[in-house]
Amino acid sequence: xxxxxxxxxxxxxxxxxxxxxxxxxxxxxxxxxxxxxxxxxxxxxxxxxxxxxxxxxxxxxxxxxxxxxxxxxxxxxxxxxxxxxxxxxxxxxxxxxxxxxxxxxxxxxxxxxxxxxxxxxxxxxxxxxxxxxxxxxxxxxxxxxxxxxxxxxxxxxxxxxxxxxxxxxxxxxxxxxxxxxxxxxxxxxxxxxxxxxxxxxxxxxxxxxxxxxxxxxxxxxxxxxxxxxxxxxxxxxxxxxxxxxxxxxxxxxxxxxxxxxxxxxxxxxxxxx
Numbered sequence: 001x002x003x004x005x006x007x008x009x010x011x012x013x014x015x016x017x018x019x020x021x022x023x024x025x026x027x028x029x030x031x032x033x034x035x036x037x038x039x040x041x042x043x044x045x046x047x048x049x050x051x052x053x054x055x056x057x058x059x060x061x062x063x064x065x066x067x068x069x070x071x072x073x074x075x076x077x078x079x080x081x082x083x084x085x086x087x088x089x090x091x092x093x094x095x096x097x098x099x100x101x102x103x104x105x106x107x108x109x110x111x112x113x114x115x116x117x118x119x120x121x122x123x124x125x126x127x128x129x130x131x132x133x134x135x136x137x138x139x140x141x142x143x144x145x146x147x148x149x150x151x152x153x154x155x156x157x158x159x160x161x162x163x164x165x166x167x168x169x170x171x172x173x174x175x176x177x178x179x180x181x182x183x184x185x186x187x188x189x190x191x192x193x194x195x196x197x198x199x200x201x202x203x204x205x206x207x208x209x210x211x212x213x214x215x216x217x218x219x220x221x222x223x224x225x226x227x228x229x230x231x232x233x234x235x236x237x238x239x240x241x242x243x244x245x246x247x248x249x250x251x252x253x254x255x256x257x258x259x260x261x262x263x264x265x266x267x268x269x270x271x272x273x
Contacts, residue, residue, distance in 0.1 A: 003031045004048040006063045008055030013079050016054050016090055039066050048072055056080020061227045064130045064249040073107055075252040084171050087254050096254055106253045110168045111208055112245040115226055119238050127226035130249050131169030133242055134225040135214055136161035142197050144217035149210050159196040162214060164189055164242050179203040212242040
């Protein structure tokens with residue numbers, strides 16, 4: 001067995017990564033340590049059987065995008081605020097290690113989505129997301145975005161932007177913008193307007209098999225963000241085509257924890273200051 005340990009760029013995560021590495025070494029298991037800041041440079045060259053991600057959801061999203069093509073199981077260790085994508089807290093990691101190494105866990109396959117930007121019939125950008133694909137204005141002005149579903153016009157949104165989220169991403173930016181929480185067992189996508197200027201522009205849930213097209217109808221500077229990790233500058237008339245990816249992210253689950261319960265815990269902490 002070979003294991004990759006991905007850690008976010010801070011002292012606490014690096015210390016935990018070194019401790020985990022020592023434990024793996026004592027068990028005779030080959031491992032490699034990967035700084036998340038350099039992950040894209042090295043991940044595709046490393047065939048591994050399991051990935052530990054020590055960090056918050058952002059770090060796990062990076063790992064998911066880098067390893068998705070291999071389908072490698074990912075074990076999230078929460079060093080962030082909420083850790084919707086993580087399976088254990090750092091203080092529980094060593095207690096769970098033997099069970100993890102003996103594959104005494106379930107795999108939670110999460111759907112991913114592809115985005116392609118077309119301009120003048122040429123595809124200028126492609127990306128894959130586990131959480132969401134976002135169009136957002138960089139200027140203090142509303143933008144117009146026309147939504148087509150399976151090639152048919154559906155509506156035009158006027159506001160700060162649009163979020164297209166997977167069930168995994170429905171508890172992230174989409175939730176903050178007023179979107180619904182979608183059970184990860186459902187094959188659906190949430191389309192959520194950001195600060196819509198029309199009260200009738202409500203969040204929308206569609207089948208994950210839907211072919212979505214977002215056409216930018218404004219001259220104001222607008223960015224495309226994929227899992228919040230990379231951006232592409234859009235121009236008026238650009239088409240952002242979104243569809244389900246053939247890739248999935250396999251998350252290790254030692255026990256099922258309700259995401260609604262995690263949201264309640266987060267809200268409880270925030271109200272207590």
